[in-house]
Amino acid sequence: MTHSIWIYILVMILSTNLIRVIPLILIRGQIRNRFIKSFLYYVPYVTLAVMTFPAIMEATNSPIAGGIALILGIVAAWMGLSLFPVSVLCCVTVLILEFFLI
Amino acid sequence: MSKEYAFKNGIRDGIPIGLGYFAVAFSLGFMAKKCGLSPLQGFIGSFFTRASAGEYGVYTMVVQDAGYLAVVAMSLVTNLRYLLMSTALSQKFLPETPLFIRILTGCCVTDEIFGISIAYPGYLNPAYTFGAFSISTPLWALGTTCGIIAGSVLPGSIVSALSVALYGMFIAIIIPPSKKDKAVGIAVAVSFLLSYVVRRPEISGTINLSSGAVTIILTILISAAAACIKPHTGAENNDETEN
Numbered sequence: 001m002t003h004s005i006w007i008y009i010l011v012m013i014l015s016t017n018l019i020r021v022i023p024l025i026l027i028r029g030q031i032r033n034r035f036i037k038s039f040l041y042y043v044p045y046v047t048l049a050v051m052t053f054p055a056i057m058e059a060t061n062s063p064i065a066g067g068i069a070l071i072l073g074i075v076a077a078w079m080g081l082s083l084f085p086v087s088v089l090c091c092v093t094v095l096i097l098e099f100f101l102i
Numbered sequence: 103m104s105k106e107y108a109f110k111n112g113i114r115d116g117i118p119i120g121l122g123y124f125a126v127a128f129s130l131g132f133m134a135k136k137c138g139l140s141p142l143q144g145f146i147g148s149f150f151t152r153a154s155a156g157e158y159g160v161y162t163m164v165v166q167d168a169g170y171l172a173v174v175a176m177s178l179v180t181n182l183r184y185l186l187m188s189t190a191l192s193q194k195f196l197p198e199t200p201l202f203i204r205i206l207t208g209c210c211v212t213d214e215i216f217g218i219s220i221a222y223p224g225y226l227n228p229a230y231t232f233g234a235f236s237i238s239t240p241l242w243a244l245g246t247t248c249g250i251i252a253g254s255v256l257p258g259s260i261v262s263a264l265s266v267a268l269y270g271m272f273i274a275i276i277i278p279p280s281k282k283d284k285a286v287g288i289a290v291a292v293s294f295l296l297s298y299v300v301r302r303p304e305i306s307g308t309i310n311l312s313s314g315a316v317t318i319i320l321t322i323l324i325s326a327a328a329a330c331i332k333p334h335t336g337a338e339n340n341d342e343t344e345n
Contacts, residue, residue: 003167005143011170012160013150015177016184017209023188024208025201038329044183044213045279045286046328047321048155048272049293051180054301059265061258066266073270077277083214084122090270095263102259 056090065097105229112233119214119234120241122271127242129267130157131249137161144250149243152212154268156180157246162313172315179318187216194219194226203228210235213275285332293324 053070060066069090076086127148134144139161151157159176168176188208195204207219207228215238219231253261280287299305300316311319 005139005164007170008160008164008173009143009147011173012147012177015174016151016153016156016181019178019181020184020188020211021205021208023185024192024204034333035329038334039325040182040186041334042289042325042328043321045276045290046293046324047180047317048276049290050297050317050320051155052269052272053294054298056266056269061262069266073273074277077274078281083271083274086274087126087267087270090266091263094266095259098259098262
């Protein structure tokens, strides 16, 4: 490893907080550009979706357990469960399924 | 409303957020451990960054020994939503609010803190945001540290189960807007599909890109395509506030 983990962390801290602060320093009015507004609207969901699948199936010992956790998580979130319960449901699903699958 | 009262209300609303953070950060800690972070590095990184997806993305790049510029790109892309949130938040301040208060409040922005801050009745009292920040942030950082420490102690089945907590949280963030707005739902489905296809060994072997780079490129392409096909015309502030 040729790069320092501390510098990675420092770069991450600076970039992440910069992006939080820049609009508050620069932008006085609302963004008017329709394309940029639309683009920014989709970005969070697309990023998280790309990061979640297929990674959730690779994070677990059994890919099938990860896949079923994904499906149950989607159903639970669709039915209105919030962040914490959905998270717990996914964990419990994997815990139980891997007991049988492995 | 007095500053003290708003601060206390912020702490009250920050407690459930902090508890959720602790559990999720715990699984982030496992990830960080696999990527070679020490407990102290996890604490400092989480305390000052407070971005689950962003931290996750960066920590995977540590393993890949990616360049620092790639880390900047990853941080910017995975946290682009904060740009929009802070923009929305800029409309929520009393006009005479000093710049340094605006900046400090901006640094507090996470999905959840933004959500409760933008829902604050009338102009935002920054003390409320600081209250929520003051209880939830230490729990986020502590969760990461505990995850890193526990990663090597807990049995494999528990680690495997907790590894999906973070993905569970991601799912809980992306599904409610997908239900509400069909265009988001389609974008999410396309993201799942393309992410799967591009990461197939036979394809990822030929394009030879890191996982983080794939995330950045797919995010920009799919979001830009969605913005062209179905421009978003909804309300300014209320679309990012789920959870």
